[in-house]
Amino acid sequence: MESGQDISAFANRLRKNFAHWHKWARRRGTTCFRIYDRDVPQFPFAIDGYETVAPRSETHLHVQEIDTGWVRSDEDYTAWLVAVCDAICEVCAVPAAQLHLKRRERQRGTSQYEKLDDAVAESFVVEEAGRRFEVNFDTYLDTGLFLDHRPTRMLVADNIAQRVKAGNAGTRFLNLFAYTGSFTVHAACAGASHSTTVDLSNTYQAWTARNFALNDIDTRRHVLERADVLAWLGAAVSAGERYDLIVLDPPSFSNSKKMQGVLDVQRDHERLVSQCHDLLAVGGELFFSTNLRSFAIDAQLEQRLGLREITHQSVPEDFRRPSRPGPHRAWHARK
Numbered sequence: 001m002e003s004g005q006d007i008s009a010f011a012n013r014l015r016k017n018f019a020h021w022h023k024w025a026r027r028r029g030t031t032c033f034r035i036y037d038r039d040v041p042q043f044p045f046a047i048d049g050y051e052t053v054a055p056r057s058e059t060h061l062h063v064q065e066i067d068t069g070w071v072r073s074d075e076d077y078t079a080w081l082v083a084v085c086d087a088i089c090e091v092c093a094v095p096a097a098q099l100h101l102k103r104r105e106r107q108r109g110t111s112q113y114e115k116l117d118d119a120v121a122e123s124f125v126v127e128e129a130g131r132r133f134e135v136n137f138d139t140y141l142d143t144g145l146f147l148d149h150r151p152t153r154m155l156v157a158d159n160i161a162q163r164v165k166a167g168n169a170g171t172r173f174l175n176l177f178a179y180t181g182s183f184t185v186h187a188a189c190a191g192a193s194h195s196t197t198v199d200l201s202n203t204y205q206a207w208t209a210r211n212f213a214l215n216d217i218d219t220r221r222h223v224l225e226r227a228d229v230l231a232w233l234g235a236a237v238s239a240g241e242r243y244d245l246i247v248l249d250p251p252s253f254s255n256s257k258k259m260q261g262v263l264d265v266q267r268d269h270e271r272l273v274s275q276c277h278d279l280l281a282v283g284g285e286l287f288f289s290t291n292l293r294s295f296a297i298d299a300q301l302e303q304r305l306g307l308r309e310i311t312h313q314s315v316p317e318d319f320r321r322p323s324r325p326g327p328h329r330a331w332h333a334r335k
Helices: 008-028 075-091 147-165 182-190 202-214 229-239 265-279 300-305
Strands: 033-039 043-054 059-066 099-104 123-128 131-134 171-177 195-200 222-226 241-247 280-290 329-334
Touching: 008 043, 008 075, 008 171, 033 099, 033 147, 033 229, 033 265, 043 075, 043 131, 059 075, 099 147, 123 195, 131 182, 131 202, 147 241, 171 265, 182 195, 182 202, 195 202, 195 229, 195 241, 202 222, 229 265, 265 300
Parallel strands: 059 099, 171 195, 171 241, 195 222, 241 280
Antiparallel strands: 033 043, 043 059, 043 123, 123 131, 280 329
């Protein structure tokens, strides 16, 4: 792509998208949403808007350039990127200091979750359905809140609330590969009596603890477990533990040095899902999801456990694009 190429097609599409999704978000009380996702192929960006509530009330844009492998001179690329960012700020009426640009390349292993640099970046607080979450726009590739799982978080919260309303005061929730604990926050605030949140990363468990504090969650009943999920699951099954609701959202692949082995969701999902099903109490429910584009669920597992694909419910409207698959796929099972 040449530096002098007209970016009006991108600016016009972004303007149309922003007007539509901003109104859509306002009507639904959504403060963090996707604005643009490679809608014009020549401009391979994913743009998310975040309306922060602390430490200041302002709009931030998280802009990811998707690696296409295009070859351009440094001069042409820089000129093109500056023009694109200027257009984004103008269309969305956001100052340049509140645009956070990242380059998303094909990820393997733990690289998706590693720091981009050692600079200290400011953290912000956003709201989702009345719950508060810390986000960081600059330190990591992702912000700390996966927006494409917004509907699934609502499904979990609604499920817990219905159980409590039905008189099940002892609802137990399990969150595996928990990242920053957003599912647990919604479950706890919806009335889960106890929860266990498992992740291998000290960084993300500390982040989860801050999210708990933002929502006044009692850490005596809602426990953080820093552990290798593969090993933790086996021990929990052997101990006969039981949960009423489980969320299983593993990474596609992980070769963390802290793990006993290598996680490959395509190879390992039968074991992971089966063990989660073993941990369910009678009437318990499992939500399983993956963002692996090439994923194929084991047909025998699907039939044996009565797994039902709910991707049509779990992918939010602002992430749906007719021309390509959604950001994840999801299944539900009841024991």
